[in-house]
Amino acid sequence: MNGPFAPTAPPHGGADSAPPAAIDFSTNANALGPSPMALTALATADPSRYPDPAYTDVRERLAHLHRRDRADVVVGAGACELIHRAVRTTGGPLLLLEPTFGEYRYAAAVAGVTVRSARDLDAFGALLGVAKLAVLCVPSSPGGHVSGADVLRRLAAQAKTSGCRLLLDLAYHPLSQQRPPPPADSWQLWAPNKAHGVTGVRAGYVLAAPDDAARLRAAPSWVLSAHGVAFLACITDPAARRWVRTSRATLWRWRDELAAELRACEVPVETGRANYLLARVGDATATTRQLRLAGIGVRDATSFGRPDALRLSAQPPESQAVLRTALRAIRA
Amino acid sequence: MTAVPLLALLVDRWAGEPFAHVHPVVWMGRYLDGCAARRRTDAPRARQRVTGGVGVAVGCALAGAGAALLRRCLRPLPPLARVLAEAAVLSTLLAERMLADEIAGVGRTVGRDLDGARSRLAMLVSRDVADLDHAQVREAAIESLAENASDSIVAPLWWYGLAGLPGAAVYRFVNTADAMWGYRTESWRWWGAAAARADDVANWLPARATAVLLAPTRDLRRVASAASVTASPNAGWPMAAVAVRWDLRLRKPGVYVVNPTGRTPGDADVDRAITAIRAAATAAAIGASVCGRPAR
Numbered sequence: 001m002n003g004p005f006a007p008t009a010p011p012h013g014g015a016d017s018a019p020p021a022a023i024d025f026s027t028n029a030n031a032l033g034p035s036p037m038a039l040t041a042l043a044t045a046d047p048s049r050y051p052d053p054a055y056t057d058v059r060e061r062l063a064h065l066h067r068r069d070r071a072d073v074v075v076g077a078g079a080c081e082l083i084h085r086a087v088r089t090t091g092g093p094l095l096l097l098e099p100t101f102g103e104y105r106y107a108a109a110v111a112g113v114t115v116r117s118a119r120d121l122d123a124f125g126a127l128l129g130v131a132k133l134a135v136l137c138v139p140s141s142p143g144g145h146v147s148g149a150d151v152l153r154r155l156a157a158q159a160k161t162s163g164c165r166l167l168l169d170l171a172y173h174p175l176s177q178q179r180p181p182p183p184a185d186s187w188q189l190w191a192p193n194k195a196h197g198v199t200g201v202r203a204g205y206v207l208a209a210p211d212d213a214a215r216l217r218a219a220p221s222w223v224l225s226a227h228g229v230a231f232l233a234c235i236t237d238p239a240a241r242r243w244v245r246t247s248r249a250t251l252w253r254w255r256d257e258l259a260a261e262l263r264a265c266e267v268p269v270e271t272g273r274a275n276y277l278l279a280r281v282g283d284a285t286a287t288t289r290q291l292r293l294a295g296i297g298v299r300d301a302t303s304f305g306r307p308d309a310l311r312l313s314a315q316p317p318e319s320q321a322v323l324r325t326a327l328r329a330i331r332a
Numbered sequence: 333m334t335a336v337p338l339l340a341l342l343v344d345r346w347a348g349e350p351f352a353h354v355h356p357v358v359w360m361g362r363y364l365d366g367c368a369a370r371r372r373t374d375a376p377r378a379r380q381r382v383t384g385g386v387g388v389a390v391g392c393a394l395a396g397a398g399a400a401l402l403r404r405c406l407r408p409l410p411p412l413a414r415v416l417a418e419a420a421v422l423s424t425l426l427a428e429r430m431l432a433d434e435i436a437g438v439g440r441t442v443g444r445d446l447d448g449a450r451s452r453l454a455m456l457v458s459r460d461v462a463d464l465d466h467a468q469v470r471e472a473a474i475e476s477l478a479e480n481a482s483d484s485i486v487a488p489l490w491w492y493g494l495a496g497l498p499g500a501a502v503y504r505f506v507n508t509a510d511a512m513w514g515y516r517t518e519s520w521r522w523w524g525a526a527a528a529r530a531d532d533v534a535n536w537l538p539a540r541a542t543a544v545l546l547a548p549t550r551d552l553r554r555v556a557s558a559a560s561v562t563a564s565p566n567a568g569w570p571m572a573a574v575a576v577r578w579d580l581r582l583r584k585p586g587v588y589v590v591n592p593t594g595r596t597p598g599d600a601d602v603d604r605a606i607t608a609i610r611a612a613a614t615a616a617a618i619g620a621s622v623c624g625r626p627a628r
């Protein structure tokens with residue numbers, strides 16, 4: 001072992017050890033989910049036998065969906081598991097554009113890899129030559145901002161020539177109002193359990209060049225369960241994709257309504273293009289605790305470097321009304 | 333006279349970064365990161381200042397010597413090949429074409445899609461974009477483009493005209509050092525002081541030259557007074573030139589207002605500014621071609 005201290009896992013939104021919050025703004029999963037197609041697929045999954053250890057069929061389907069080759073597809077037990085695998089495979093240093101998803105630093109700590117952080121895209125570009133793996137979330141978290149397709153192409157080309165892998169974290173890309181095409185020469189991390197509203201199913205995949213994909217495939221056998229396989233296979237179905245497409249417009253409307261509600265409570269709001277936003281409440285940690293007591297789950301953005309803000313996902317009008325009442329009571 | 337700067341600009345404009353596998357900015361980033369890894373924020377401020385300064389000085393020497401050595405290696409080539417090779421290397425020191433394209437795209441699409449433009453802008457500029465309206469997004473785009481024209485095109489070409497490839501390489505190093513070290517936060521300000529100061533010095537004349545190229549027929553005293561509102565001694569000049577030329581007001585909310593009595597920019601002003609900035613870059617390349625000495 002490297003040192004006397006074990007790395008501690010970063011905070012996440014969503015469930016904790018307490019009973020689930022009645023109303024949950026803290027995870028960014030599709031609030032209209034779970035998708036009926038995903039539920040059917042999970043119900044008909046066969047848990048009585050081991051899945052195909054090479055996951056041939058599901059990789060073939062995902063490859064077809066992205067117009068890639070089966071050799072480019074790596075399946076895993078959700079985005080976080082694949083993040084740890086990517087960091088372990090490339091080694092360090094790991095380059096991050098701050099603020100970002102806390103799992104990346106955690107994965108670096110677990111793998112004993114150093115982290116370089118860039119505060120803007122200029123510094124990110126200049127540091128590509130230093131890092132083995134550089135990560136960009138599209139859209140970003142917690143801000144929900146989206147880089148233009150030109151910037152992504154340029155960064156991918158620059159990373160390639162610097163001997164660095166560019167990993168695009170596309171977990172919320174399917175629910176974003178702006179969806180620049182990810183460049184083919186980057187690593188693409190997809191986590192469809194968010195868009196389909198089934199975050200309890202731990203399944204995701206990476207698209208990479210065949211050599212890289214072969215190295216990324218090194219993982220415990222059967223890392224993806226039968227339910228994970230059934231879910232990933234179902235997202236390639238046109239009906240399931242249509243369900244996500246039609247849900248998007250509702251989520252964006254709810255996000256904008258939520259922003260209007262918050263502004264009416266005199267809470268300044270930062271909205272990007274994603275299905276979530278930042279609410280500048282002042283003391284995020286205290287507000288999170290108070291709202292939790294009122295049965296409302298929100299994501300304290302302190303661990304993203306924003307101790308003044310909550311990250312809130314788009315939720316239906318009834319939930320918005322409860323949040324508004326609770327916020328008014330707290331701020332009164 | 334030498335055709336190298338004009339060819340380099342053409343390569344930068346039409347081909348992007350075709351020679352990216354010999355990308356000098358990546359090497360500079362590696363060097364700067366290696367130095368900064370040895371940085372000790374608990375050391376006395378004066379010591380941090382001096383060590384950071386030595387890091388910048390040694391980096392400048394390496395960048396200049398590397399470029400001079402490369403130029404010598406190109407000597408045995410036939411004249412045409414030598415010019416093409418040097419233009420290719422110079423184009424890698426201009427850089428950031430795509431970033432400029434992205435900013436121009438933001439300025440152009442804001443009328444149709446304010447939220448989308450804001451979101452793309454948030455990834456490019458260090459300011460809070462949440463509450464920017466149409467006009468403020470256009471202003472931010474014009475300001476960034478004007479600043480970018482000076483930093484990425486006019487200044488390296490200026491130093492090329494004065495001191496050839498080593499001049500442009502040293503300039504790019506200083507500029508990269510400022511981007512990576514020149515922060516005002518407590519942990520960086522002493523270590524990065526030399527980098528920030530060197531960047532101010534290297535850009536002092538080019539920023540003013542960019543202003544002249546952007547507003548050639550305007551009263552420079554007006555430009556100078558409009559430029560004086562920014563914290564940086566240089567950044568205000570190119571944006572003030574654009575502001576004065578078309579009588580625009582350019583704001584960075586809560587930080588500065590350039591030419592406060594000017595009009596609010598519209599879509600046509602963004603297009604005009606983009607055209608003027610491209611013309612200024614071309615003029616700078618012609619100037620550097622005339623002043624530059626042919627490789628001997």
